[in-house]
Amino acid sequence: MRFLLSVGIVFVVFLAYAYSDSCVQCNSSNDPKCATQPENFLAKQCTNSSSTCYVRVVDGVTIRGCASELDNATLSTCNNNMECMTCSFMEGCNGALFPQYRLSCIQCSGSLNSTCSLDISARPSVCPTYKLGDKCYIRRDDKNTTQSFQRGCLSTAQSNGVCTDTSDCYTCEGNGCNFLQANETVIPWAKGSGYVYGSSLFMIVVAFFVTRQS
Numbered sequence: 001m002r003f004l005l006s007v008g009i010v011f012v013v014f015l016a017y018a019y020s021d022s023c024v025q026c027n028s029s030n031d032p033k034c035a036t037q038p039e040n041f042l043a044k045q046c047t048n049s050s051s052t053c054y055v056r057v058v059d060g061v062t063i064r065g066c067a068s069e070l071d072n073a074t075l076s077t078c079n080n081n082m083e084c085m086t087c088s089f090m091e092g093c094n095g096a097l098f099p100q101y102r103l104s105c106i107q108c109s110g111s112l113n114s115t116c117s118l119d120i121s122a123r124p125s126v127c128p129t130y131k132l133g134d135k136c137y138i139r140r141d142d143k144n145t146t147q148s149f150q151r152g153c154l155s156t157a158q159s160n161g162v163c164t165d166t167s168d169c170y171t172c173e174g175n176g177c178n179f180l181q182a183n184e185t186v187i188p189w190a191k192g193s194g195y196v197y198g199s200s201l202f203m204i205v206v207a208f209f210v211t212r213q214s
């Protein structure tokens with residue numbers, strides 16, 4: 001009887017050990033799934049005990065880990081579900097999508113005849129970068145034949161130097177809103193820089209002379 005009791009105690013202690021101080025630990029700079037598919041990560045034992053996990057976004061990057069890694073100042077302000085949140089290991093909070101209502105867009109690219117342009121029922125997926133006020137976009141470009149049609153998150157495009165001039169792209173607000181058919185007239189053709197520069201210069205010259213005349 002006493003043997004069974006001690007086995008029981010050992011087992012309980014083992015469970016407490018195995019499940020305490022384990023947090024999802026990842027950084028979306030190294031692994032975008034940390035932001036987009038956190039359910040794929042298993043919790044790992046924390047190096048230093050604290051019984052608390054955190055998840056936060058810093059400059060659009062999602063970081064998850066053990067609260068003992070955070071400095072006091074960060075920890076003391078880590079109390080909102082938009083930028084930083086802590087929870088005890090039992091709640092498994094730091095393995096859920098964060099912030100909870102972050103944007104999802106259809107994300108794909110291909111030629112003008114590709115699945116990306118033709119299939120408007122594609123499922124949206126979570127944007128890898130978190131940015132307040134982010135939008136979805138559609139871009140078409142007659143110059144680039146392999147990547148001429150793109151759907152995605154505006155924050156991702158802009159960090160790659162695309163759609164920085166939003167009049168180059170169709171943008172919209174709301175999860176999966178970028179499902180328009182490729183031939184919709186509201187989707188602009190991305191400007192070829194030479195043509196745009198030439199025509200705007202021409203307009204400035206015309207405007208100059210028109211103003212001079214009056």
Ligand SMILES: *[C@@H]1O[C@H](CO)[C@@H](O)[C@H](O)[C@H]1NC(C)=O
Binds near residue numbers: 030063
């Ligand atoms: C996340 O990863 C990036 C790139 O490796 C690194 O610069 C950054 O310091 C990391 N952040 C944390 C909190 O570990």
Ligand SMILES: *[C@@H]1O[C@H](CO)[C@@H](O)[C@H](O)[C@H]1NC(C)=O
Binds near residue numbers: 047048068069
């Ligand atoms: C763990 O704690 C030690 C001593 O306080 C500290 O030097 C170390 O940086 C901590 N490690 C982590 C991953 O927080």
Ligand SMILES: *[C@@H]1O[C@H](CO)[C@@H](O)[C@H](O)[C@H]1NC(C)=O
Binds near residue numbers: 072
């Ligand atoms: C951080 O907070 C802990 C507990 O509140 C305290 O023991 C520690 O000295 C603080 N560290 C710093 C650097 O202020």
Ligand SMILES: *[C@@H]1O[C@H](CO)[C@@H](O)[C@H](O)[C@H]1NC(C)=O
Binds near residue numbers: 111112113
């Ligand atoms: C797109 O498809 C049409 C008809 O299926 C075809 O005529 C055209 O050559 C294709 N264009 C490209 C760029 O593949």
Ligand SMILES: *[C@@H]1O[C@H](CO)[C@@H](O)[C@H](O)[C@H]1NC(C)=O
Binds near residue numbers: 143144145146147
């Ligand atoms: C087409 O777009 C892709 C992705 O943006 C880029 O890597 C490639 O260089 C472009 N090709 C041309 C001819 O502009």
Ligand SMILES: *[C@@H]1O[C@H](CO)[C@@H](O)[C@H](O)[C@H]1NC(C)=O
Binds near residue numbers: 181183184185
């Ligand atoms: C776009 O293409 C679809 C089928 O390919 C057609 O039914 C629709 O009328 C087109 N829309 C426009 C605005 O051209």
